[in-house]
């Protein structure tokens with residue numbers, strides 16, 4: 001239950017009220033501010049300049065409603081319908097995972113490995129399109145294809161490509177099923193990798209609001225990696241590379257899957273900024289027999 005917010009209220013008073021409402025609720029003050037900034041379409045400076053401005057009735061009601069949704073556990077990004085990934089605006093709804101900062105580090109890795117040469121890239125399980133869009137924004141010459149098994153996720157991804165003014169080839173596909181005969185220089189994927197029995201350890205808000213299809217995978221979370229380890233090599237050029245995001249405890253298992261399938265490939269395991277194992281790169285070398 002939130003306390004009531006009086007009628008005639010300034011933006012400063014509204015923020016103060018919201019801070020009291022979220023006290024002891026495991027919600028950061030930043031999230032409330034994020035709600036207000038995005039509701040008003042303001043930057044922080046504009047908010048500071050407007051601290052003493054009175055809110056209109058409509059603004060006040062929308063803010064109260066948004067704060068209540070936040071208190072009920074809905075992620076701020078879904079309430080606002082937007083987040084930022086690699087500095088780019090990305091629309092999100094409950095059909096797509098809210099892209100995480102760790103995934104920006106995977107994008108960073110690919111960008112650091114390839115500078116200007118034109119590449120063909122496939123992003124598998126694109127969700128909101130975050131990885132594909134940021135790669136295309138950073139490397140306009142690259143030919144980027146993005147796929148997902150979810151029709152609804154692809155709709156969001158397409159509208160994000162439009163929002164960011166980039167051209168991406170979107171394909172609805174169960175992993176590589178629709179790519180027969182195609183070859184890519186880079187395949188990247190942040191697939192669902194949480195084991196079903198990890199559910200009980202997870203933040204309830206993630207379970208309640210984010211799409212199950214984006215989160216969970218069979219075989220202790222390894223199912224999609226098992227399939228990619230079998231299939232990806234057939235869709236990579238001879239010197240192509242596969243980049244994967246992984247769960248922090250999956251590094252050795254995923255490397256083994258890849259090395260079992262591609263005997264002469266090089267695999268590198270990398271940590272995220274928090275120091276957790278988070279991503280793997282596999283360089284497929286020429287004359288690799290695959291599986």
Ligand SMILES: C[S@@+](CC[C@H](N)C(=O)[O-])C[C@H]1O[C@@H](n2cnc3c(N)ncnc32)[C@H](O)[C@@H]1O
Pocket residue numbers: 096097098099100103124125126127128129130131147148149150153173174175190191192193213214215
């Ligand atoms: C963890 S989310 C990643 C979304 C986005 N790439 C990101 O990093 O924010 C995984 C995505 O994989 C998609 N997915 C799940 N199973 C799939 C499959 N068999 N083939 C293709 N996409 C799949 C889900 O719909 C979801 O959008």
